[in-house]
Amino acid sequence: MVPLTTRLTSLLGVRTPVISAPMAGASGGELAAAVAQGGGFGFIQAGYQSKQKLKEELEKAKAILGVSSLQRAPIGVGFISWILEAEGASSNDLLDTALESRVNAIWLAFGNDIGRWVAYVREYDRRQADGHKTLVFVQLSSEEEAAGAVNNWKVDVLVAQGIEAGGHGRASAPPLLTLISSLLNTIPEEGPPIVAAGGLANGAHVAACLTLGASGVAMGTRFLLTPESLYTDAQKKALISAGSNSTVRTLAFDRARGTLGWPTGIDGRALMNQTVKDLEAGVPIEEVQKLFQRSIQDGDPDRMLVWAGTGVALMNQIKGAANVVTELHQETVQHLERAVFIRSAA
Numbered sequence: 001m002v003p004l005t006t007r008l009t010s011l012l013g014v015r016t017p018v019i020s021a022p023m024a025g026a027s028g029g030e031l032a033a034a035v036a037q038g039g040g041f042g043f044i045q046a047g048y049q050s051k052q053k054l055k056e057e058l059e060k061a062k063a064i065l066g067v068s069s070l071q072r073a074p075i076g077v078g079f080i081s082w083i084l085e086a087e088g089a090s091s092n093d094l095l096d097t098a099l100e101s102r103v104n105a106i107w108l109a110f111g112n113d114i115g116r117w118v119a120y121v122r123e124y125d126r127r128q129a130d131g132h133k134t135l136v137f138v139q140l141s142s143e144e145e146a147a148g149a150v151n152n153w154k155v156d157v158l159v160a161q162g163i164e165a166g167g168h169g170r171a172s173a174p175p176l177l178t179l180i181s182s183l184l185n186t187i188p189e190e191g192p193p194i195v196a197a198g199g200l201a202n203g204a205h206v207a208a209c210l211t212l213g214a215s216g217v218a219m220g221t222r223f224l225l226t227p228e229s230l231y232t233d234a235q236k237k238a239l240i241s242a243g244s245n246s247t248v249r250t251l252a253f254d255r256a257r258g259t260l261g262w263p264t265g266i267d268g269r270a271l272m273n274q275t276v277k278d279l280e281a282g283v284p285i286e287e288v289q290k291l292f293q294r295s296i297q298d299g300d301p302d303r304m305l306v307w308a309g310t311g312v313a314l315m316n317q318i319k320g321a322a323n324v325v326t327e328l329h330q331e332t333v334q335h336l337e338r339a340v341f342i343r344s345a346a
């Protein structure tokens with residue numbers, strides 16, 4: 001396989017500059033391990049999980065990869081910062097569960113006090129004094145956030161999340177192409193590598209991001225359509241049926257399920273359905289919540305929650321996550337080679 005060496009692959013020790021983003025309700029140990037087996041880097045999402053559940057997912061990944069410590073595996077754990085901030089002391093337990101596994105990376109997003117958790121990770125590593133450095137990824141959507149992450153928190157990787165992204169994100173995020181370029185203009189060359197996220201579906205997209213100057217990509221929605229993701233069959237079927245105009249940015253699903261602790265300015269991109277329409281039309285929240293709960297049990301696409309990025313329109317197949325990574329690698333190489341050929345032929 002033709003190598004795709006970037007600052008990110010060197011930092012993570014992986015073959016392919018593709019990361020599966022930590023996705024609440026979808027990214028467990030099985031998915032992260034499969035991505036790692038394919039040559040990419042896989043994140044497990046701690047999200048709304050208990051310490052016990054996270055431990056189980058970490059054990060699952062270790063068993064699949066046949067390693068005794070995740071220090072030797074390209075696996076990380078993602079945290080939703082506002083949940084850590086709301087949970088108080090038990091948040092330290094949740095973080096410690098990942099850190100005790102000596103995972104290679106921690107991903108933080110969506111909080112008012114992300115710097116506190118970066119400091120916590122650094123302090124944990126300092127106390128262990130075993131030479132292991134946990135890499136810190138922070139997902140963000142503006143130059144201001146990036147400046148803080150680089151100058152104040154000294155993070156290891158910036159994940160630039162564009163408006164196209166599935167799941168939660170900044171409602172005012174610029175489109176990904178603009179965001180990557182503006183971050184590259186602001187971040188010093190020796191600053192952390194930038195990973196592009198949002199709406200990416202195939203190797204042409206990965207090649208485009210690398211060409212722009214990103215060191216890799218993080219994909220979410222693409223990895224929902226794998227046997228290893230924790231999404232239900234009904235959710236996967238809805239993703240396969242989705243087209244170019246099927247997604248919407250909204251807080252309707254958070255209202256329907258009662259997860260309203262998101263920092264100001266954060267909403268989420270999901271498949272549009274009756275739950276959103278009802279709330280917009282002023283149907284009483286209690287009624288919407290009742291129907292929404294029923295839709296989860298029934299797998300009813302007209303009301304259930306399916307987070308999805310704009311790239312969903314280009315996805316029509318469920319495929320093993322390791323294969324997804326291998327194919328993305330090959331497609332990316334093909335697209336880059338074609339671009340080089342055009343340049344040298346001119």
Ligand SMILES: Cc1cc2nc3c(=O)[nH]c(=O)nc-3n(C[C@H](O)[C@H](O)[C@H](O)COP(=O)(O)O)c2cc1C
Nearest residue numbers: 021023024109165166167198199219220221307309
């Ligand atoms: C189902 C789903 C759940 C997500 N959950 C999280 C999360 O818990 N934490 C996080 O930082 N990002 C989360 N995201 C956003 C991803 O980190 C990433 O930015 C996004 O998936 C990229 O866009 P794409 O889905 O179009 O590839 C989620 C995305 C999806 C699709």
